[in-house]
Amino acid sequence: MTETNDVRETARLDVDALLDSPRTRIVVCCGAGGVGKTTTAAALGLRAAERGRRAVVITVDPARRLAQSMGLAELDNTPRPVPLPETARGSLHAMMLDMKRTFDEVVKEHADPERARQILANPFYQTLSTSFSGTQEYMAMEKLGQLRQSDEWDLIVVDTPPSRSALDFLDAPERLGRFLDGKLIRFLSTPASGAFRLLGAGFNVVSSVVGKIVGAQFLADLRSFVSAFDTVFGGFQERAERTYRLLQTPGTAFVVVAVPDTDAMREASYFVDRLAQESMPLAGLVINRTHPLPSGPGARLGSAEALAAAGDLAEAGTHPLAVAALRLHAERVRTHERETRLRARLLSAHRGVRVSEVAARPEDVHDLAGLRGIGSALAGEAGQTGEGTRRREGDGTGQEDH
């Protein structure tokens, strides 16, 4: 088996060095849906705080119990302090992104009060601000930009929205910016413009058909929305670009989160490529919910051997418990081998990417103790559930530093 070699070649993502470095100002956790982005972001924020940084976590969709454990009762656009034990050397604030409110804030900042009022009251705006795909991504970026300007935190950890694809986080703000910058909506919404005159009677037919479907009121709302919004387009684009550039600075560290299945690893791979294309700094890859082999005497028993032994015992009709345990072990070894292959495949396409593995826990992560556990697994501390994997890595390099 080449497995051990692959493991040995893997450079560990040194999470503590990343979190402790005063140069690290922003950590962005991204990845496909459901892989553990929110959990990772919260765990990194907590660990950074307990190690001495003034950290803030922007979460997007924390599970209810997790939010509660961080003292977050509702969507709230202001970071709230998370009560930490006295041993914590730094501080942690957390917030749940309220995208509608963030959008409102942006409008108010860029438009005079009367325009802002018109925009905010417009039903089209209300739809856009809550459900246009990309709004959430844009607003996460916007909030990041706002927090970065304030002096209150020295580390901002950003969770990214539950997009279908990991790449949406990078693509959506631009898409929304383009939409708002909107040659398309301007075209649609200014009947007096040349474009509409050119379309002439044809457009009126379309318009009346569309009007029947979506309602004439909708088109009227869209028109007044766009004319009111026109004044703030420039501001939006500029802000999006500024945050985009912020993400390219060396103070930013992207952490790509994946789980060891084919789809999530493929997404992670795309994301790693994409970050390189955009000159955005990748800190490393977190492979969450792995199934390391248990350490101890059983660890070296292969799946074929375990199955053969189970077969023999089953035939003899004795020791039914041992048969079950051997089959379970065989299954676990196979899972582990599949995960190792997936990881090796990813790393062969991205040599040198640093990796941290977090073993699957029997329970979901819903309190500070759970987050602390994830944090120490991320940092590769012994005694965590990732121990089995880590020990094998340590065997190979002899240069583990914890």
Ligand SMILES: Nc1ncnc2c1ncn2[C@@H]1O[C@H](COP(=O)(O)OP(=O)(O)O)[C@@H](O)[C@H]1O
């Ligand atoms: N290592 C882990 N072991 C067990 N459960 C986990 C682990 N990491 C995350 N979870 C659970 O998986 C679910 C999805 O995680 P979450 O962080 O919300 O994913 P995402 O933000 O990527 O959608 C949550 O219930 C979380 O508690």
Ligand SMILES: [Mg+2]
């Ligand atoms: Mg999430």
